[in-house]
Amino acid sequence: MSDKILMKGNEAAAEAAIIAGCRYYFGYPITPQNEIPEYMSKRLPEVGGTFIQAESETAAINMVFGASSTGARSMTSSSSPGISLKQEGISYLAAAQLPCVVINVSRGGPGLGNIAGSQGDYFQSTRGGGHGDYRTIVLAPYNCQELADLTLEAFDLADEYRMVVLILADGFLGQMSEPVVLPEPSGKKFNKDWAVGIGRKNKVASLILSPEDGLTKHNYVLKEVYDKVETEVRKYEEYMLDDADYLLCAYGSSARICKQAITELRNKGIKVGYFRPITLWPFPYDELLNASKGKKKILTVEMSLGQMVEDVKLAVNGSIPVDFYGIPGGMIPTPEAIIERVESYE
Amino acid sequence: MSDKILMKGNEAAAEAAIIAGCRYYFGYPITPQNEIPEYMSKRLPEVGGTFIQAESETAAINMVFGASSTGARSMTSSSSPGISLKQEGISYLAAAQLPCVVINVSRGGPGLGNIAGSQGDYFQSTRGGGHGDYRTIVLAPYNCQELADLTLEAFDLADEYRMVVLILADGFLGQMSEPVVLPEPSGKKFNKDWAVGIGRKNKVASLILSPEDGLTKHNYVLKEVYDKVETEVRKYEEYMLDDADYLLCAYGSSARICKQAITELRNKGIKVGYFRPITLWPFPYDELLNASKGKKKILTVEMSLGQMVEDVKLAVNGSIPVDFYGIPGGMIPTPEAIIERVESYE
Amino acid sequence: MRGKPVIYTEKCKGCELCIYSCPKDILRMSEDTNKKGVNYSMCIDESQCIACKMCAITCPDNVIEIVKFK
Amino acid sequence: MRGKPVIYTEKCKGCELCIYSCPKDILRMSEDTNKKGVNYSMCIDESQCIACKMCAITCPDNVIEIVKFK
Amino acid sequence: MSNEEIVYKKSPSMMERETHYCPGCTHGVVHKLIAESLDELGVEDAIVVAPVGCAVLIYDYMKLDGVEAAHGRAPAVATGIKRVLSDKIVISYQGDGDLLAIGLGETIHAANRGENITVIFVNNAIYGMTGGQMAPTTMPGQKTTTSQSGRMADDVGLPIRACELINTLEKPVYIERVSCHNGANILKAKKAIKKALLNQKEGKGYSFVEVLATCPTNWGLTPKKAYDWLEDTMIPYYPLGNFRDQEV
Amino acid sequence: MSNEEIVYKKSPSMMERETHYCPGCTHGVVHKLIAESLDELGVEDAIVVAPVGCAVLIYDYMKLDGVEAAHGRAPAVATGIKRVLSDKIVISYQGDGDLLAIGLGETIHAANRGENITVIFVNNAIYGMTGGQMAPTTMPGQKTTTSQSGRMADDVGLPIRACELINTLEKPVYIERVSCHNGANILKAKKAIKKALLNQKEGKGYSFVEVLATCPTNWGLTPKKAYDWLEDTMIPYYPLGNFRDQEV
Amino acid sequence: MLHEKIIFAGFGGQGVISAGKLLAIAAMKEGKEVSHIPSYGAEMRGGTANCAVVIADDPIASAIVHKPTICIVLNEPSLDKFEPLIQEGGVLIYNSSKINRKPVRTDITVYEVPCNDISESNGSIRAANMAAIGALLKVKPKLASLESMNTALYEGISERNHKHNPINIKVIEEGYKFIN
Amino acid sequence: MLHEKIIFAGFGGQGVISAGKLLAIAAMKEGKEVSHIPSYGAEMRGGTANCAVVIADDPIASAIVHKPTICIVLNEPSLDKFEPLIQEGGVLIYNSSKINRKPVRTDITVYEVPCNDISESNGSIRAANMAAIGALLKVKPKLASLESMNTALYEGISERNHKHNPINIKVIEEGYKFIN
Ligand SMILES: Cc1ncc(C[n+]2csc(CCOP(=O)(O)OP(=O)(O)O)c2C)c(N)n1
Ligand SMILES: Cc1ncc(C[n+]2csc(CCOP(=O)(O)OP(=O)(O)O)c2C)c(N)n1
Ligand code: SF4
Ligand code: SF4
Ligand code: SF4
Ligand code: SF4
Ligand code: SF4
Ligand code: SF4
Ligand SMILES: [Mg+2]
Numbered sequence A, B: 001m002s003d004k005i006l007m008k009g010n011e012a013a014a015e016a017a018i019i020a021g022c023r024y025y026f027g028y029p030i031t032p033q034n035e036i037p038e039y040m041s042k043r044l045p046e047v048g049g050t051f052i053q054a055e056s057e058t059a060a061i062n063m064v065f066g067a068s069s070t071g072a073r074s075m076t077s078s079s080s081p082g083i084s085l086k087q088e089g090i091s092y093l094a095a096a097q098l099p100c101v102v103i104n105v106s107r108g109g110p111g112l113g114n115i116a117g118s119q120g121d122y123f124q125s126t127r128g129g130g131h132g133d134y135r136t137i138v139l140a141p142y143n144c145q146e147l148a149d150l151t152l153e154a155f156d157l158a159d160e161y162r163m164v165v166l167i168l169a170d171g172f173l174g175q176m177s178e179p180v181v182l183p184e185p186s187g188k189k190f191n192k193d194w195a196v197g198i199g200r201k202n203k204v205a206s207l208i209l210s211p212e213d214g215l216t217k218h219n220y221v222l223k224e225v226y227d228k229v230e231t232e233v234r235k236y237e238e239y240m241l242d243d244a245d246y247l248l249c250a251y252g253s254s255a256r257i258c259k260q261a262i263t264e265l266r267n268k269g270i271k272v273g274y275f276r277p278i279t280l281w282p283f284p285y286d287e288l289l290n291a292s293k294g295k296k297k298i299l300t301v302e303m304s305l306g307q308m309v310e311d312v313k314l315a316v317n318g319s320i321p322v323d324f325y326g327i328p329g330g331m332i333p334t335p336e337a338i339i340e341r342v343e344s345y346e
Numbered sequence C, D: 001m002r003g004k005p006v007i008y009t010e011k012c013k014g015c016e017l018c019i020y021s022c023p024k025d026i027l028r029m030s031e032d033t034n035k036k037g038v039n040y041s042m043c044i045d046e047s048q049c050i051a052c053k054m055c056a057i058t059c060p061d062n063v064i065e066i067v068k069f070k
Numbered sequence E, F: 001m002s003n004e005e006i007v008y009k010k011s012p013s014m015m016e017r018e019t020h021y022c023p024g025c026t027h028g029v030v031h032k033l034i035a036e037s038l039d040e041l042g043v044e045d046a047i048v049v050a051p052v053g054c055a056v057l058i059y060d061y062m063k064l065d066g067v068e069a070a071h072g073r074a075p076a077v078a079t080g081i082k083r084v085l086s087d088k089i090v091i092s093y094q095g096d097g098d099l100l101a102i103g104l105g106e107t108i109h110a111a112n113r114g115e116n117i118t119v120i121f122v123n124n125a126i127y128g129m130t131g132g133q134m135a136p137t138t139m140p141g142q143k144t145t146t147s148q149s150g151r152m153a154d155d156v157g158l159p160i161r162a163c164e165l166i167n168t169l170e171k172p173v174y175i176e177r178v179s180c181h182n183g184a185n186i187l188k189a190k191k192a193i194k195k196a197l198l199n200q201k202e203g204k205g206y207s208f209v210e211v212l213a214t215c216p217t218n219w220g221l222t223p224k225k226a227y228d229w230l231e232d233t234m235i236p237y238y239p240l241g242n243f244r245d246q247e248v
Numbered sequence G, H: 001m002l003h004e005k006i007i008f009a010g011f012g013g014q015g016v017i018s019a020g021k022l023l024a025i026a027a028m029k030e031g032k033e034v035s036h037i038p039s040y041g042a043e044m045r046g047g048t049a050n051c052a053v054v055i056a057d058d059p060i061a062s063a064i065v066h067k068p069t070i071c072i073v074l075n076e077p078s079l080d081k082f083e084p085l086i087q088e089g090g091v092l093i094y095n096s097s098k099i100n101r102k103p104v105r106t107d108i109t110v111y112e113v114p115c116n117d118i119s120e121s122n123g124s125i126r127a128a129n130m131a132a133i134g135a136l137l138k139v140k141p142k143l144a145s146l147e148s149m150n151t152a153l154y155e156g157i158s159e160r161n162h163k164h165n166p167i168n169i170k171v172i173e174e175g176y177k178f179i180n
């Protein structure tokens, strides 16, 4: 117990990044993620790193582009509107196969919206808000501990696959404090022969003019990486599914509420469990399909009008009915609402 | 025949916008859509309108926000990277329920990519590249005539539902010239009581701080509109489906190639037809499901690594197999490749 | 008696800026609090008020009106 | 004879800027075209060249080298 | 009492509603100067473009049309509005993060185009709304939540002077820096704001007024001490005065 | 012949490869000035950040590391690189659309932070790569594809002067405007570029060199006439010379 | 099964956020599940500050508390706001030094604690929040022990403020004793 | 069934893009399906300019032409580039005024036309593209008639350039006649 520290989600993520060896942070203030830049502005200089408060989110992601092109571990963070502004940059990073970590402590939208937590950015995160055929790994923690652990891991994943790794948290998770055991670095080493500044006259670029022998080929190179990630990186959690009649599917903060609803439903004699995707891309399609075998119905729960539910449908491909319960705009669903919905199935 | 004019797609779209009464254009140069701002810079002053070459795509979409908040018909256009930069603005427009038209003459991506036509922005267009729960109507023309017709109609749809309407064209369509009969304006009138500057002390805003009584409610208001659009606005074309064994599903430029492949396949005695979604959002799910009844297989054809194919799968929900053929990076699929794939089903 | 400040105390946020602005130094913060729970501004000697308006001009929250006697 | 320009004519894009830069006015465009299909620069009287390098400095395409005689 | 005359009261253009501003926040002062100026100029149908910043709700406090811009984009939004409604007064109200950081491009370009709008720039040397991060105008040595040992010029540069920057452009007709840290300065600020609005009314073109302001909350000072800090620290770096007045 | 000496040849830092530039395009001139300066300074491991603009492929023509930035973001990308590799020479090479339109925010802020980088600004008064649209530096009356009757200052403002704008900031150590429209000017341009790179090598800080350049293709002029137009039209508006040199 | 949903509310300067955090740390030290979240929602500026602390034996679903089981309110606007939200049978501790009116709910247990007076009589004008914590620990001893709270004071407060801890501890004890 | 995929190629200034456009307009006037697309791909600057025109009875799938049935090349680099791409049995018309080498393909029909000479001998240094069109219309009369081409010249060219049309028409006719 003694190494547990009560940490705010945002700060846990920031410290985990530092443990992962991230020494370059570029960001712009926006609630509810301000503790990340604030923490970094203090801590990075202490460990010999660099913090820059960029002039905008756009500048920040492009500073990450620069730092990452040298092979250094770097990151940025923001919240929904700021993440929208980074989409061009993310597409460029993906095209140039630069590794980096982007944290979205998402909030209620669209527009300026509000600063409460929300899951309205699922589409943007998993379907590439930017242009072109590309993917980013998307990790969705559901508590402060996992936020720290996944942030650490994100840097390894980014380096291993030379991809942008997006952490999709939400305002509740960012603002909440919970006991956290800070993770240990993996110690993994990665080849960065592609970086600039290492005496190889390397180029980091995404302009590939000729379609035939250029961009199309490059798209297939990227696809190969994505296919690899799809087989190698799928994270999820199953909870009380063995004997369950109904499967709840939820990620992040809404999965926590599902957990409570499950306890209460089981107290009432209704057998429910959950499947919690932790990688939103790659989405654990096969695993969810497997988990859904023999269940009567899936209820997808989101803090949105329904986005992940499409992936759930794609996973089960019509094999069992998929229902949806969600609440948008920065509200957190109540266990009661979930219980009521599930009871209606009986 | 005599009123047909040979027009470049980009210019046909621009002229159609002017016919629709659009008098405010804000944009930033980017290939392959430059003929739109260039045409507008010349034509708008002639009809008493305003053309501004904005300092960036971000500025352009926000100028549209301003003009649209007065109730005036306004638009912007760009190509993939520039559209990424507009995502925050589009989310704000959606949140504030401002009508406007955005044309994406998309190109090969991700990153700087190339300037050939591509369909790699389907996800971004239909799943909201911006943050939060919102939708934009997405229209996908497949020739210059339709590009003109849909641009005209886009302004009516935008005003009717107070939504952003995105025209998803591609570089080939934008650069190509074809015979076009310029469309007639619908003459429809729309209530714009919500606009500023009409003496009502109106506010156009998207900050809604309190989740409970604010943003969540507003999200449901938006959802109601979206639900309405989903019932009222679904466009698609069916071609030679009646007796077909196989259904090709494609939109825009790739649908044209499918048409040719169909002719050749039928010459070989293989019965094929196509379903061409014209509204990509709302996607004609039910109509596609209906059209797919009794077919053996669907082949989705895209100029990408596979994006619309997810909507096709969602539409048929496992009822028949869905295959995919695509080519990314600014290449156009050949009829031969499609024919070969379909022949492999026999 | 040239005038007086009319202070809408329930609206006062207690910033004290008016106090410092008054050339006659006749404004003070109350002991009591208003419904917002803050000490509010009050005039301790209206007879000295010269209706110079400085307090009102300074108040960021439009709490003070100035009345001039003819 | 102080020097001479060595013109890699196949690389010449035919912009003619070197022509105008030469103080001795000894550069001219060719009648022939190179493989690119453009008329290229050539020196019509090397004996007058003062090796001032202006043509080479001006050439945007690094077409010209200057040789100086000792 | 018939021998009483109200010589100062809340401007009719202000709403009754209380602001959400912290005690002593000078955004409230700038709001009322705008309202008073509009009233005095007889303008009833101005359109204010709100920034993303503490003043995001300005349209809730004044009787006018309001449009809320995305962070930093107010000048672009104002441009869009003004190009349609050329006879309406359009005001772009912005904080220092909004105007000089994320929105610098829009700021300079609207000024350079000479849009016939009025930009009111509230420079409080900090990001107020997000809780006190460093702004482009944060003073050297000033502690903020992202410059916890004080702004270090070596690393992040010196504060940007907006008026001086804009003064390199040809089209603006009026550029002035004022302060609102006491009655006398507030009165001068009012003059500048009114002039800037009058310019627009007369179709003269782009006017820019920078108002030095306080953020007691994030500066960690009482409102009065914030006044003093503004005077002692900011004014020497940001000299008050007129930079351009086309008529002069 | 042993009595011959090559006194001018392609700089070793230039690749053999031919550029894609139009005949007479001065991007080629600026490239070689950079290459020559690097060679003379003995720098073999510079990193050039390419803009989105005609010079997007600069890294294909010079023997150095290259990073291609998104349109307008070169100074931000250069900042990211330089903050990691503080001992490497980092060059941000940008056109006028890139540096003054979409990337103005990044330009000013990198300058204001005083990043120890060298910015080479190629001002050809037009968007070359996209086919000749109006740039922030397009001259009044100049016809472009988006100002087909000539740039009208009333509507879109006057050209922006980059050096003058940056000169309002405190941190830059070196700001100079040169031209490359004939041999004499090219030699001066070379001096400025070399100085700007030397400053970086010596850790002095941010240096900015604006090079007036031609775009014969989109100006619709022969390369020689483009020289003349630059001299007659641009130089009077964009005065050549040094704006700041910290040592002076 | 322990599952308390606690709201601390007061003015900005009254230290409700840190009081909540200290309580959470103390409970964490005892191996309980805890969460803490400051309100950062609708009210951007001014107004009341508050935070929610959940202390439970089981994993905590939501750190957001809509209907608290326990409320500690240090000023009147907070009483107005939160009194109606407390769950039936819940607990309300209010700072009678700063709140003039009496709570009206009769379906909850109400404790009147003159927090500022207790703080001041122990030599600090800033420890009213500590008095409230003391009272809370007496009312709900399962949340955390006084010892754990002492540990929390040293672990949860930055070193340079440890000098205030002797008084903080004193005030907590006095608050504890005040309830009987 | 008519389905010709035509590429016009040459230097920037040789008017290949507009020649293609005029041909497309002429064919359109006769009720045919047409498309025209300039190359705007890999080569950003310099090099050759070209455009693709498709003229067909049926709707046109792709305006992009990978393997042309007809090529009209006005300079040597274009010949180098496109000669290998022409479909077997296709047609190549090349500008012998500017191209020194002979085409090498033997599986296509090659027409040598001195376009610049024809243009110049009719009083214009700019109408080489018209000579090529004239030749093409003779070789492939189904594409469009000379009359439609004349109409196209007036509809497809901006008014201020109509003054050149008499010469253009003359050159087209001469090009037409050149083939026999
Ligand atoms: C794109 C985007 N980035 C960041 C934010 C968060 N944000 C809100 S206000 C603000 C800055 C406020 O500072 P300033 O403009 O100086 O205004 P003030 O509050 O000080 O008046 C920021 C960064 C946002 N809402 N949107
Ligand atoms: C986000 C984005 N917007 C627009 C473009 C299109 N674009 C490419 S280069 C360019 C401008 C080129 O002009 P300039 O910077 O002056 O460089 P030049 O070509 O004149 O050297 C533009 C607008 C793009 N690639 N990305
Ligand atoms: S009007 Fe002047 S004298 Fe009277 S109270 Fe106000 S500041 Fe003081
Ligand atoms: S200035 Fe206004 S708000 Fe502040 S104390 Fe005085 S009356 Fe109250
Ligand atoms: S070196 Fe000087 S003199 Fe010789 S050819 Fe070149 S420019 Fe002329
Ligand atoms: S300057 Fe260079 S490219 Fe131009 S004509 Fe002379 S040698 Fe040729
Ligand atoms: S945070 Fe600062 S700027 Fe915002 S309302 Fe409070 S005092 Fe004013
Ligand atoms: S378009 Fe202009 S800038 Fe670009 S290469 Fe050609 S001449 Fe140079
Ligand atoms: Mg501020």
Ligand SMILES: [Mg+2]
Binding pocket: F095, F096, F097, F122, F123, F124, F125, F126, F127, F128, F135
């Ligand atoms: Mg340029």
